[in-house]
Amino acid sequence: MAKKDYGADSLTVLEGLDAVRKRPGMYIGTTDSQGLMHCLWEIIDNAVDEALAGACTHITVTLHKDGSIEVADNGRGIPVDVEPKTKLTGVEVVLTKLHAGAKFGNASYNAAGGLHGVGSSVVNALSSRLDVEVDRNGHTYHMAFHQGHPGVYTDVDPLHPSPDAPFKKTRKNRPTELEVIGKVPAKTTGTRIRYWADPEIFNASAKFDYDQLIDRVRQTSFLVPGLTITVVDEHIDETGDAAVDELVETDAAQAQADQGEAIDDGQRAHDESQEQLDFASNDAELDQERAEAGSVVELEPVATPVDTSAPTPGHRRVEEFCHTGGVVDFVDFLSHGEPVSAVWRIAGQGTYHEETQVVDDSGNLHAEKITRTCDVDIALRWINGYDTTVRSFVNVVATPGGGMHVDGFLQSITKQIRKAVEDNARKLKVNLKDSKMKIERDDILAGLVAVVTVRIAEPQFQGQTKDVLGTAPVKPVVARITDKQFTEMITGSKRGYKEQSARVLEKIVGEMHARIQARKTKEVTRRKNALESASMPPKLSDCQPGNDDVAELFIVEGDSALGTAKAARNSAFQALLPIRGKILNVQKASLAQMLSNKECAAIIQVVGAGSGASFDIEQARYNKIIMMTDADVDGAHIRTLLLTLFYRYMRPLIEEGHVYAAVPPLHRIALTGPRKGEYIYTYSDDELAGKLAQLDRDHVGYADDIQRYKGLGEMDANQLADTTMDPRTRLLRRIRMEDAEQANDIFSLLMGDEVPPRRQFIVDNADDFDRSKIDT
The missing domain is CATH 3.40.50.670 (Rossmann fold)
Incomplete structure (x- = not known):
């Protein structure tokens, strides 16, 4: 029976990141392995966006033994100054506020993968602990979070932080401390985020997929030429040169000891500062000073921590990816089989107009018609076979469902190939009067390997999963650029393409003939009884x-x-x-x-x-x-x-x-004595030796002349049936x-x-x- 007392007091309002923890599926899809990997993609994509902006050249992903994951980049670093509207530092805004970031305008990121401003904050909400370090302004800043709430951890061993360490949450409506834990050169910038996925959120079946990570990292390195991405897996120990190992271990031990002393000094300074702040928490003047200081509590300078994240020779699995050839290298990597053509590249830039919501200087949204720039970069080739491999991306975000950029590309190459076949009909032996002899898209796609990428500001995707690009004006831009450049390639007018284009057209026409023949065969098969021996080979x-x-x-x-x-x-x-x-x-x-x-x-x-x-x-x-x-x-x-x-x-x-x-079988053992007439078959030399030894132990007689089959023809019908063909006794793989x-x-x-x-x-x-x- 429904309750009658339904009023405003029955309503629950989830604020901030609590909504993410209550309904994680709305943000990461699932709480199994897929969701676990999605969190990592969000953090990696933020670093990649820095690379797309031209501010990052190296990303390191470290899989720590304690199950945490760390993503480090040498980008510009998350802003540490105060955001005027929230009165919070940029670090806290990015990691605790949904739909907050620098990707809603055009100033900081012209083309980015993360567009909804929820990536980092969602990962923070779904982590039992998250630590962030930022290098900016000659300092290293640090902040820690527990299930999305900022505060301070008291780690027993600072070198080995743990989500189980005592945690003191920052009191509500009070500025958060962004600690200064060290100094760096003035020009050194970057961000390091280390997080522990929360077991309260992710189910027991959630497993980290290393191979999926490597595939994603490799893919990204192709799409951002010159970007180096290193993956360090501390779960795997690899053997190396013993002398080098010993030297490295000694140096690392000394570095850790020095770092431990420095961090101990910093921790003591922080504790003293925290005690003073807690003691004076009711002092209005102190509150005012902290607010004006931008919520940054600067501790006594400590020794700069030694970089122990660098790969240690002979220890930890390390894989590094960097490709300067971009999509050309990507297509070459995806090509499996005999190539029909070299890798062809289509690249260009176009513009289109779009009406969008723009944030003005006062922070209000209003509609405005603006001009967008679309960068197109496509690589393609044909190989023997009928499999099609077309990978598409928007700002390095994969679009498995394709979209407007893929539609424009396929529309253009279909039109140009059909025209090229018509122009060379006699040479290719194509009867233009036969209506069935028409190139279809499937003929073109057979054996095609292509990577289609575009970079645009604020792309529109069909759904949160970003599977399909929905920005309609991108299609004609891609089609125009492809038309101009692909025409020169497929007609052979561009230098070095004549022989290749001829082979491509021959292959496509061959696919057309095979399709037509297969259709005829299928029609004949439908008209005839499939079991008629007349249509089958005589043998x-x-x-x-x-x-x-x-x-x-x-x-x-x-x-x-x-x-x-x-x-x-x-x-x-x-x-x-x-x-x-x-x-x-x-x-x-x-x-x-x-x-x-x-x-x-x-x-x-x-x-x-x-x-x-x-x-x-x-x-x-x-x-x-x-x-x-x-x-x-x-x-x-x-x-x-x-x-x-x-x-x-x-x-x-x-x-x-x-x-x-x-x-x-390979052998037949004929038994003697009481069991004469029985046979034992073995399938390897090791099995034969073991079976003979067993017969000797059991005092079972057998003929010394053990038959070794050289082929199926040496067996009689009964032997072949018993060992290989009778479903009751045979062995199949x-x-x-x-x-x-x-x-x-x-x-x-x-x-x-x-x-x-x-x-x-x-x-x-x-x-x-x-x-x-x-x-x-």
């Missing part, structure tokens, strides 16, 4: 229709094994397709070469679901695709080639777990793909054209060789 030994849910296709190596497999299979649901030797390495081949290869074409035809972008797993004729090859090096190579075909052109089969590798990007990298590395990286991979992983993971 296919198909299974009986009506068992689609359990049907299995065995891809068998060699004709000799095929004969035995025919006798060993259950023809009700097991089909056989023989292949002759090693198929084409599709990682190195073009789409046209793959389609013209008899073995590859037969496999695609038998599976019956198409290939590439048109692959439809619902049309697949078999529930399991089983690679049945000899248990030797050649067999392993054939399986790798088959997997490359499946990954590149029928990837959903792997993603949904329909691809398997049969595991035939399901091929899984947990990480698509990692799988792509591995296939490109192991099967691509570049030999040196493959050789280095083998050398680096030689010590990790595990015989149990291979079949020989």
Whole structure:
């Protein structure tokens, strides 16, 4: 039953950062791992914004052993003077007030990633402790917070601060102390923020993702050329030169001792100053002096702390990223496969008009029509294959959903490529009278790798997640710049682009023909019974229709094994397709070469679901695709080639777990005595040795002549059925793909054209060789 006494006293007003702690999902999305990483992005993005403003060249992210994270930059430093409206120092305004910062106007940040003014304050609210140090005006300033509230911690060991240390909150409506803890050269500026995520906010499943951090840092280093970003992970100890380690440890110990003495002196000075302030808290004159002093309590100068955050040789995992090539280097990094063209770059600047709310000198908002500048920087290339990789960014903020900048780019290149194909129709063998022979966007996107970036002031995103850029005037600006520069590239009129543009157009036209052919094949398949042997390769030994849910296709190596497999299979649901030797390495081949290869074409035809972008797993004729090859090096190579075909052109089969590798035995042990007629199969030399030792211990007799299978063809039908084909007794290995990007990298590395990286991979992983993971 609802309460009748509902009045104003029933309402609750959450002020300041309390609202963030009450509803954290409104600000960081979730309180699991995603939200945990979001907090780090907010702090890193603030440092990156300093780099975009031209004020920062180095950012260091340190993962401390106690679970805290520190982000340091050499930017301008958070302002330490008093903000007139709140009468608080700039440090406290930035870290405790929502929607406060320097990114709502055009003076300090012309292009920034953080636009809502909530990043730092939200992280502060959701941290059990946050410490900030600012280098400005020749001093190092310090302030501490607990769950967003300013105050003073009393750490037992100042070198190892803890969120569990005693904390004294600054009393309400009183100026906050911004401590001066040291001196720095007058020109030295920067900000260091160290925070401990609050376990009261984040759930137990929230885990920090180091690989995600590295990916984000690497991405940022590409987008801000010349910016160096260092990641120091204190959780990982790496071995180094012993002599260097000993020397560094000695120096570090002495530095820590000196620093400890200096901080002890500073702490005592601070305690004395704090006692005096507390004693005189009711003194009106002192209150007035503190307010006029800008809430800064200057302690006796102490020794400048020794920088112990620098990477120690032989200790702590350190990774550093700096790319001077910008988006060109980014596209080169994202390209996996044989390149069709070099990396092409499109860059320029345009303007547009926009009506926006502007803060005037008196602090009031009013509408004003202003001119915006849009900087465009795009890099692109084509590689063999059909995968599309388009990454887009606005002021280094990723926009996975694209937006106006991507629409303008794709609109322009589609128009220019269509025109180039029409102008070269005879050379490219395109019949312009055939209405079906028209370049579609999917033909252009196949194999395209592109990075599209724009920098604009106050971009409009669709939603807080910033997935899609919604600033409409950006689209024509990007389109105009792309039109002018890409036209010269794709027509080959720009020096050095003639051969490259010809290869790109040939590839795109090839994709068009493949799409048209796939559509024809699909139409034919729909009209015919998919199980009609007339449309299948003659060498296919198909299974009986009506068992689609359990049907299995065995891809068998060699004709000799095929004969035995025919006798060993259950023809009700097991089909056989023989292949002759090693198929084409599709990682190195073009789409046209793959389609013209008899073995590859037969496999695609038998599976019956198409290939590439048109692959439809619902049309697949078999529930399991089983690679049945000899248990030797050649067999392993054939399986790798088959997997490359499946990954590149029928990837959903792997993603949904329909691809398997049969595991035939290597040895057969014939038992004697009372157990004569029984056989034991083993799958490795180690297993054989262990099984023989066990039989000897159990006094079980066996024939000395142990059969070693050199191939599937050496087995009779019963042996092949028992060991490899009968679902009741066989052993299969399901091929899984947990990480698509990692799988792509591995296939490109192991099967691509570049030999040196493959050789280095083998050398680096030689010590990790595990015989149990291979079949020989």
